[in-house]
Amino acid sequence: MTACAIEPTAQDDDGAAGGGGFTIAADGSYAARLAGEGEALFPERWTLDGPEPYAVPLPLGQPEERDAQLLPLADGRVLIARRVAGRFAFSLLYPTGPATGEVPLGGVEAESLRLLPPSPDGMCAYALAVGERSTGVWQVAGGAFGPEHVAEVRGRCTGGVWLDRAGRMLAVDREPGDGGPVKAVAVDLERGGEVTPLLQITDESSDRLLLADPDSGLLLIRSDAPSPGHERLGWGVLGSTRPVRFPECLRAADAAVTPFAVQPGQVLMPETCAVALRMDAAAGSWVGVWRPAARRLIQLPAPDGWLAGTGLWTRDGVLCLPYVTGAVPCGLARVEGAAEALVPDPVTTPAQAEPAGGEPSGRRGTPVVCKPVPLQQAPLTGRTLPG
Template identity: 30%
Template sequence: MNASRIVPATGETAAAREHGPYLARVNFRFSGRARYAACLTHGGGVHGMIPELWDLTGPRPRSRMSRSRTPERLWTLPTPTHDGRLLLARRDRADAVRLVLLDPPTGEEHELAVFGPHVVALTPSPAPGTAAWAFTGDAAGRGTVWRLSGQAEPPELTATLPHPVVGGLWLDATGRRLTLRPKQPQVAPQVLDLTDGTLMPLAGPADDEYLLWAAPAGTLLTAAHRDGAYRLGLRHRDDAQAATVFPDRLNLIEGQVRPLALDPAGRRLALAVTRGARSHLLLHDLIEDTSREVGLPPGTLHALARWTEAGLHLLHNAPDRPPSVLTVPEPIAEVVPGDRQGVPASVRACAGPAGTIEAIVYGDPATARRVVIALHGGPEAAWHLAYDPLFQRLAGAGVAVVAPNQRGSTGYGTAHRDAIRGAWGGPDLADVLHLGHALAGARGPAGSRPMVYGASYGAYLALLASAARPELWERAAVVAPFLSGPALYADGPPTVRTMIDRLGGREVIYDALGPRDLLRLGDRIRLPLLIVHGEQDPIIPVTHSRRLRDRLLRAGRREGADFVYREVAGAGHDPVTDDVDGGVLDQLAAFLTSGP
């Protein structure tokens, strides 16, 4: 078999050696013609985040770190230009966006514009001479569109729109027609002609969402709500009268299906299919309506991908390999992973109180000198076989990690996912306590007790477990916890309140433990505790951790001795990645590897 291989970027191993093995990569973007990709990289021993540029013009991706004058923050969005420079949209503490052109080899910067504290989004352009389009909003509720040449020159105002929008899908290869996604739900999707700034209605059914396109074939992949479910459909870009076709077999694929890319001819569709904790790569023939699976090592595929004449460009990562841009040349047959850069992990089935619980496991939980149960956020989320810098730090120090997908997690059917609807801290808490008891039993009386760690909803669940069975745990570390569903509903943004309503997060549980309110349960949290929260968290207000800290003090806990509280200045909902100095990851790892 003539198997095409995915190969890692040639600079990746060198980058790992230079910046340490714990690389976190976020905010990936492709250039308009997918000649380059870019991301932000946070490496061990390096302060802040660094732009990383991926050159996709050769037989294999080549990556290099980009010099910049100041460390980047998590909310910096890098967009590569056609010639390998970077447009950086930097949001400052006043919420203004500074648009900068960076030359990666030299670190030379040119500030192009400063936009006010409103909507700012960049859409890469496939047109020669135009690197991207910037979409902004103003206080009057209008939208503006700016052309960015990719040169050291100010943006060119192209259009003023009656409402704010962001760019969607290109409808041609020339970079002329672009679908728009209005920020106001009552505004219908439209198409913007960038040659003259005119708007026109989007062709096809009003409820179709355009996902992918293939030029010059003109094939469009859409999604629409049909027969009680979202279905993938096909239509031609220029045929507004033809009905959307919904291929039967395409819509019967088992698992969580995410379209990645259409091939240039518009016949083959690459799909990432998540089943349990890992991703699978499928190629679907849209004419025959048949799929075949491409060999893919255990890991996770990101939703961002591009398919060009050079091959299929993917973002893949695994527990022992940081996220990387990988290229599969034609014929696409098999994916071969790059070099291992960390401690591997496996998927294991654990016995739970109501059935099997799948978990990502590093090391041997029964014999390792220490073990931590790690709880994911969400709650509608799950752990996947993906790279996690904290887990790598812990596993490298001899700490076993068990990351379960307890009830409430996605990817295991509706019954498993919906088990906690109207019962936050009910079935999922029972699963966590069951796993804690099982680990303690497997380790025996001579072994250290398990620890518990969680972020966001996982932090809330970890604190509930600490209050429910304080004698079970050795210590707990939490990042961005909230106090209760009702308290978060009162303080959180509209998107969070909508999620709480949908999942029944304000319902009260009446049992031996009582209502799941951490202020009420504060007296029961008696184990050593580390609390970390971003000062500017837009999802869970930092006031929740401040109130928890005050409650622990009133209960007689001594800050600095019984618990540690750290508020990360300027950080958002993910202070581990968003910490310029890199100290949060160090502190979490030190707390969970130190002795009793």
């Protein structure tokens, strides 16, 4: 399964997946969120890999602050990060009969820290700590001796997307110290944090990576390269020399479009991957489904109480959307057939009909993209020193 991701915005200094919202484990087995009302908040773990989802509350002796961050591990434990007097303290929570067990892991001194999306191995957890001139990458769970500093990247980094199944290559969106445009870079955590340029559509454009699917190599990108000053949603392929494409069907005039899940299991077939998108407008939020080969967008109503912007795909193409209502405190709506509905018509919409420049991008000429990092060839030339 491919779990959800939360897109950072340009204004979100702490932008990264994780946080106090609904976060799904890397293998889709568990999820975690802050439940409760008002100030009476407590962690809650959802089990998603059974016939029906169910929730287990994990309260402790006092309620949690609203800015507490949660991340579920594949073994059922839930990592919690709490801000405590200028530092962030980490613990693992787990159910023990009627009570909640807690294992303190230590802390990190930082002004700003955000948990990254769940590591693909399911057992480790990482965080970004943004400093004045650089950003630290910390392994905060899964190590031998508590939180461990594993990399330091020059500039202010947001976002966070895993590029492989091993949890070695991490992509972050880096804003350089000189105030230049934001560019996605790849950080090799097994080589001391070596940094490789990942996206460079134009020299002046801000190019952010939103989601990546390691099976197919599909990348979901947000950039202002097609229309300076106005960001567009585009797609590319990891390791490909073809340019990033910006489909017109993903350019909604009256709604913000944000991808949150990619269908897994489409090995080396990025154009066949179904992508779930959150659609936000004044009237509310709903769901979009898109596939690169189909070149069109299907819009679907969201279930009542949808935890907007969260969900996962199964390998069989079923889209699962978590929701909470007064009558259903732990629900998972299953949307079947959405991926199959986007199979392209070979007569009217051949999958390879687009020219190399992709669909119209709002200006003449074809954006140029640097070759992203082919993981099978790492390490590559063009790396910079850690930091």
